[in-house]
Amino acid sequence: MSEGMEAKWYVIHTYSGYENKVMKTLEKLVENRGLQEMIQEISVPVEETVEVKDGKRKVVKRKKFPGYVFAKLIYNEEIWYIIRNTRGVTGFVGPNANRPLPLTESDLAAMGLATNWVPDVDYDIGSTVRVISGPFADSVCVVEEMNYEKQQVKVNISMFGRETPVKLDFTQVQKI
Secondary structure: OOOOOOOEEEEEEEOOOOHHHHHHHHHHHHHHHOOOOOEEEEEOOEEEEEEEEOOEEEEEEEEOOOOEEEEEEOOOHHHHHHHHOOOOEEEEOOOEOOEOOOOOHHHHHHOOOOOOOOOOOOOOOOOEEEEOOOOOOOOEEEEEEEEOOOOEEEEEEEEOOEEEEEEEEHHHEEEO
16 A cells, blocks of 8 residues: 555644644544554654742643644545544645655754754864854864764864863864
């Protein structure tokens, strides 16, 4: 049925507050109709934040993208129809309501969603780089550490006559 097709991430727009209801409904549809091959994963990304109320600290889970549900699926007209006609769904995100665009690996990484995308950088530990954005723009420094998981690089920047370690995003530095 889906030979040679790869599942991709799509964004489904929902009424505000319906994200979890839509996710549960779609999960039940997948189970009842045997669509596990076509709709592989459904997610409402959340993040934990600390809230202070009445002097007490409390960890609260908040939706990262209110009004949106993410689905990893193999797109076809039948899947589009099933999702589009789910209660609480207003449509897919994309330039054309009838043909949504899948998210790219770099989109997923930029949103902080689980991905196996590794940015292609042309520098390594020991390379001399120039900071191209942020408060240290135009500083020249040497790469000390690289963290591919967080997509950060640790460099030593000379400030006030001292070497100071600074962590920057991969996109903030450029090889000289």
